[in-house]
Amino acid sequence: MDKLIVKGGKKLKGEVTVSGSKNAALPIFVATILAPGINQISNVPFLRDINTTIKVLESLGAKVDGSGHVVKIDTSGINSHEATYELVKTMRASVLVLGPLLARFGRARVSLPGGCAIGARPINLHLKGLQALGAEIVLEHGYVEAKCKRLKGARINFDISTVGGTEHLMMAAATAKGETVLENAAREPEIVDLACYLNRMGAKIEGAGTDTIRIQGVSELSAANYEVMPDRIEAGTFMIAAAITGGDIKIHGMKLEHLDALAFKMQDAGVEITSRDGVVRVKAPKKIKGVNIKTRPYPGFPTDMQAQFMALMCIADGASVISENIFENRFMHVSELLRFGADITVEGNTATVKGVKKLSGAPVMATDLRASASLILAGLAADNTSEISRIYHLDRGYESIEKKLAGLGADIVRVKE
Numbered sequence: 568m569d570k571l572i573v574k575g576g577k578k579l580k581g582e583v584t585v586s587g588s589k590n591a592a593l594p595i596f597v598a599t600i601l602a603p604g605i606n607q608i609s610n611v612p613f614l615r616d617i618n619t620t621i622k623v624l625e626s627l628g629a630k631v632d633g634s635g636h637v638v639k640i641d642t643s644g645i646n647s648h649e650a651t652y653e654l655v656k657t658m659r660a661s662v663l664v665l666g667p668l669l670a671r672f673g674r675a676r677v678s679l680p681g682g683c684a685i686g687a688r689p690i691n692l693h694l695k696g697l698q699a700l701g702a703e704i705v706l707e708h709g710y711v712e713a714k715c716k717r718l719k720g721a722r723i724n725f726d727i728s729t730v731g732g733t734e735h736l737m738m739a740a741a742t743a744k745g746e747t748v749l750e751n752a753a754r755e756p757e758i759v760d761l762a763c764y765l766n767r768m769g770a771k772i773e774g775a776g777t778d779t780i781r782i783q784g785v786s787e788l789s790a791a792n793y794e795v796m797p798d799r800i801e802a803g804t805f806m807i808a809a810a811i812t813g814g815d816i817k818i819h820g821m822k823l824e825h826l827d828a829l830a831f832k833m834q835d836a837g838v839e840i841t842s843r844d845g846v847v848r849v850k851a852p853k854k855i856k857g858v859n860i861k862t863r864p865y866p867g868f869p870t871d872m873q874a875q876f877m878a879l880m881c882i883a884d885g886a887s888v889i890s891e892n893i894f895e896n897r898f899m900h901v902s903e904l905l906r907f908g909a910d911i912t913v914e915g916n917t918a919t920v921k922g923v924k925k926l927s928g929a930p931v932m933a934t935d936l937r938a939s940a941s942l943i944l945a946g947l948a949a950d951n952t953s954e955i956s957r958i959y960h961l962d963r964g965y966e967s968i969e970k971k972l973a974g975l976g977a978d979i980v981r982v983k984e
C-alpha cells in the first residue's frame with residue numbers, strides 16, 4: 568500500500584492544469600451502453616474509479632480501448648445484463664448501469680451498492696423513478712432485478728435533490744416512449760455534461776442545469792464522441808491548497824463559474840481570486856479569516872469540498888461553523904485533523920472549528936476520497952512531516968495529485984508502505 572510523505576511549510580507557486588471530471592466521466596461512460604457502436608470519450612481523468620467503470624463495461628461485453636485520457640468504448644457487443652456485487656461494491660456509481668441496460672435490453676440485474684464511509688446512500692429514488700417509467704423491479708439476494716417492455720415517459724418528482732438519481736433517470740428516459748419530466752432535479756454541472764453527451768447521441772433533453780428537465784424519448788441513440796468537462800472538485804482542492812499554504816497559483820482548464828459558492832466563501836476568508844483568459848489565479852492573504860459554510864445541492868456549497876474547506880478553517884483567525892447537510896456521516900476527517908493539532912468539535916451535522924496558529928505534522932489515515940484531500944492540505948500547512956496512509960481512496964478521484972502539487976513547489980512524495 569502506498570502512503571504520502573508531506574513536509575509542510577512551502578508556499579505553493581506556479582501553474583497547474585485540472586484534469587477531466589471524475590463525476591461527469593462516470594455517468595458518461597455508463598451512458599455509452601445506450602448507443603451500440605464506438606463512442607470516443609476524451610479528457611478522461613486517469614483514475615481508479617474510471618478503471619472500475621471500464622471493468623464494469625467490459626464485464627457486460629463492451630470492448631474498451633485506451634487507459635489514458637482518450638477512451639474508445641465499443642458497446643455493440645454487450646451481451647450481459649448483470650453487474651455483480653464484486654464490481655458494484657468497489658464503486659457504487661456502477662449501479663447506474665441498471666437504467667441504460669433496462670432501456671436497451673428490457674432487463675437488468677445489478678447488485679445493490681450498500682452504504683459507504685460517508686453515509687447510507689440508498690438508491691430508493693432511482694428505483695422509484697424507474698418504476699414510474701414502467702420497470703418491474705424485484706429485490707432479491709442483494710440484487711435489483713428489473714425488466715420492462717419499452718420504458719414509458721412519466722412525470723417524476725424527486726423528494727430530495729439527487730445527482731445520481733437525476734442522471735440515472737435522464738439516461739433511462741432518453742429512449743423511453745413519450746415525454747418524461749424530472750421535477751426537483753439536481754442541477755450539478757455534471758448533469759449538464761451528461762445531458763450534452765446524450766443530446767450528442769441524438770437524445771432530446773432540455774432544462775438540464777435547472778430543477779425541471781424535459782426529455783422527449785427517441786427510438787434510438789447513436790454512438791458519439793465527447794469531451795468531458797473539467798473536474799470542479801479537483802480545481803477547488805487546488806484553490807484551497809494555494810490559500811492554506813500562503814501561496815499564489817494559476818489554475819488552467821477550470822471553470823470558475825462551477826465553483827461560485829466556494830469562491831465566494833474563500834473571498835470572504837480573504838483569498839484573492841481572479842480569472843483572466845480562462846486562467847484562475849488564487850492568492851492567499853496574510854491571514855485567513857474564519858467563515859461559516861453549509862453544504863447544499865448545487866449551486867450551494869458542495870459537500871465534496873467540505874473536508875478541504877475545513878482544513879483551511881483549521882488555521883483561520885477566528886471560528887468557523889460548518890454544517891454538512893447532504894451526507895449523514897461526512898466528518899470522518901475531523902478525528903484525523905485533530906491529530907494535526909486542530910481545534911474542532913462536532914455536534915450532530917455541525918462542526919465548530921476554532922483556528923489555531925499552526926498545525927503540526929502527524930501520521931494520519933485517509934478514510935474517504937475528499938477526507939484524504941483534506942489531510943494532504945493540512946499536511947501542506949503543518950510544521951514538519953506528515954505521513955498520510957490509506958491513500959488508495961485518493962487514487963479513486965485525484966489524478967496524480969502529489970505530482971501536480973510537487974509541480975507547485977510542495978514537498979510531497981509517494982512511498983510504498
Ligand code: EPU
Pocket residue numbers: 590591593660686687688689690691692693694727728729730731732753870871893894895936937964
Ligand atoms: N439519496 C437518497 N435516495 C436516493 C439517492 C440519494 O436518499 O435514491 C440521498 C443520499 O443518501 C444523500 C443525498 O440524497 O444523502 C444526495 O445524494 P446524491 O444522490 O446526490 O449523491 P450521489 O449521486 O450518490 C454524487 C457524487 C458524490 C457527491 C454527491 C453530492 C458521483 C459519482 N458521486 O453522489 O461524489 O458527493 O453526488 O454532490 O457523482 C465524491 O466525488 O467524493 C463523491 C462522494
